[in-house]
Structures are given as structure tokens and as C-alpha cells.
Amino acid sequence: MNIFLTGASGYIGGSVAARYVEHGHSVRGLVRTEEKADLVRAKGIEPVIGSLDDSALLKREAMAADAVINAASADHRPAAEALLDALSGSGKIFIHTSGSSIVGRRDEGRYGEAVFEENTPIEPSPARAARVALNRDILASAENGVRAVIIAPSLIYGEGLGTNPDSMQVPWLIDLARQSGAARHIGPGTNVWSNVHIRDLADLYLLALKDAPAGSFFYAENGENAMCDVCAAIGKMLGYGDGTMEMTLAEAAGHWGEGPANDTMGSNSRVRAVRARAELGWAPNGPSLIDEIESGCYAEA
Numbered sequence: 001m002n003i004f005l006t007g008a009s010g011y012i013g014g015s016v017a018a019r020y021v022e023h024g025h026s027v028r029g030l031v032r033t034e035e036k037a038d039l040v041r042a043k044g045i046e047p048v049i050g051s052l053d054d055s056a057l058l059k060r061e062a063m064a065a066d067a068v069i070n071a072a073s074a075d076h077r078p079a080a081e082a083l084l085d086a087l088s089g090s091g092k093i094f095i096h097t098s099g100s101s102i103v104g105r106r107d108e109g110r111y112g113e114a115v116f117e118e119n120t121p122i123e124p125s126p127a128r129a130a131r132v133a134l135n136r137d138i139l140a141s142a143e144n145g146v147r148a149v150i151i152a153p154s155l156i157y158g159e160g161l162g163t164n165p166d167s168m169q170v171p172w173l174i175d176l177a178r179q180s181g182a183a184r185h186i187g188p189g190t191n192v193w194s195n196v197h198i199r200d201l202a203d204l205y206l207l208a209l210k211d212a213p214a215g216s217f218f219y220a221e222n223g224e225n226a227m228c229d230v231c232a233a234i235g236k237m238l239g240y241g242d243g244t245m246e247m248t249l250a251e252a253a254g255h256w257g258e259g260p261a262n263d264t265m266g267s268n269s270r271v272r273a274v275r276a277r278a279e280l281g282w283a284p285n286g287p288s289l290i291d292e293i294e295s296g297c298y299a300e301a
Helices: 011-022 034-041 055-064 077-087 129-144 169-180 198-211 227-237 249-256 258-265 274-280 289-295
Strands: 002-006 026-031 046-049 067-070 093-097 147-153 155-157 183-186 192-197 216-220 224-226 244-247
Touching: 002 011, 002 055, 011 026, 011 198, 026 034, 026 055, 034 046, 055 077, 067 077, 067 198, 077 093, 077 129, 093 129, 093 198, 129 147, 129 216, 147 198, 155 169, 155 198, 155 289, 169 183, 169 227, 169 249, 169 258, 183 227, 183 258, 192 198, 192 289, 198 216, 198 274, 216 274, 224 227, 227 244, 227 289, 249 258
Parallel strands: 002 026, 002 067, 026 046, 067 093, 093 147, 147 216, 155 192, 183 244
Antiparallel strands: 192 224
């Protein structure tokens, strides 16, 4: 299958592209620069230099491809609309990458009880309302002859399969621990995030390409951990012991920005990938987040 994929040099997109290439698909990947073009070419991906703002380019690539994967941005509405417009009436698959932070609240590092399956109604926070609206419109494109599918990963960890080996949240916590001499979390750190290994996530995209019906929405998770437990594992891995330190939301915003501190690092995002397992036969088997930190790729690095 000929696949056009955005975000080809990114952590998610590069890993998904690598898995597609491994299984015999041809991938054309959107990158921004010649330098990144060289990097993805070395991974067996044919680079397309451009950006999400180039609607004409996106439409040409989508019309020429058998399948389109958007792994560059969960929030760029004009790019998604351009791709969907080009695919209208074609019956081709369009897989859009969202994220499980759509269920999150600004809990300032405190525990939240709510757990979401794919059919659980969402009342998004103001910070995620636009993303939820975009997801809704993408899935509605199934009525216009597009096999529209959304995958919403939870916290992703593990070494990437493409040109970018690093996820976001875990490396942020590790870098901050190194700077501080202790692992740190927002408030008590009892907020919980579901999580998924990058290899398992890439396998889900492979299954979705083959079998996901139009209008499907899938969470991607294989367990969950409180941030304080993630930080304890980081401290242990770095040789600081398993003690952790609290920090204020303002301190966290100084390190990561106000949005990420509130809507990612201090929130709860507890989801269950019921549909992926039941409908696609997805069977994640990667190492747990704690094992990967204490004795996997993060410890090796």
C-alpha cells in the first residue's frame, strides 16, 4: 500500500512509518527540512518537504496515496480538513492521531477517579475543547466516503523506532530530576496517566490500517501509573533513591510551560483501550513503564 504520513521525523510518526515499511508498505513522509529528509530517507521513507500549512501539497499527496496517516498534530484543523477534502468519496483510510489528554482535568497533581472507555461521554476542559470538536468532525467524514479513524494514545514511552527516539513526558521528568538532584512531580503526584509502549502503539496503527472500520475511535493504553510512582522509578534509576519532591504548578510551568504543566503533567488521563483489543485483536506486550525506566531504554541511556 502507498501511504502518505505527516510527522515522519517525529516520535510517533517515525515509529509508525518504520512499522509500515517493515511490513512492506511504501511510505511518503512529510518533513520540514532537507536535513530531516535525509534522516527519514535513511529509514526507507520517501521524504516530502513541506508543512501542515501547505494545503495544496497535502491534497496532492492524499489524492495520490492509498492511505493517509496524520501523526504530526492533534490540533491542526486546516491540515486535517485539507486531507479530508482530498479523500472525500474515495473510501480511503485516514488515521488521525489525537491523545488521551482530551479526558484530562487541571487537577494540580491530585488523584482523579474518572476512567474513560471509547464510548464514555467527554466534557472536555477549555484547553481540549477544540481538539474534541476536531475529532468529532473527522469521524463525521465517514459519511462523506472517508474511512476515518482516530487513535488517541495515552502517555507514550520507550525508544522510538524512527529518527526521533524520545517521547515527551518521561524525558522531561528525567531531565528535571537531573537538574534538581531528585525526581519531582506537581503537588502530591497522585494524578494518574494511562500509558502505552511505542512499539505496541505502532502495532495498533498497523492493525488499524488493515481492519479499522470507518468512524472508529480507539484509545491506546496498556496500564496506568501515578506520577509519584513514575518519579520514584526515575529517582531510583538515577541513583537518587526512591524519594521524590513536590513542586508547585507555577514551578512546573516555568520548566514546561503553562499548558503542558496543567493539561499533561498535572492532570489525570485514565483510559481503557477496549475497542482496540476487542475489534482489532490488539495485544500489547511491551515492558511496563516502570520496568522501562528502571531497567530498559531509559536506564541504558
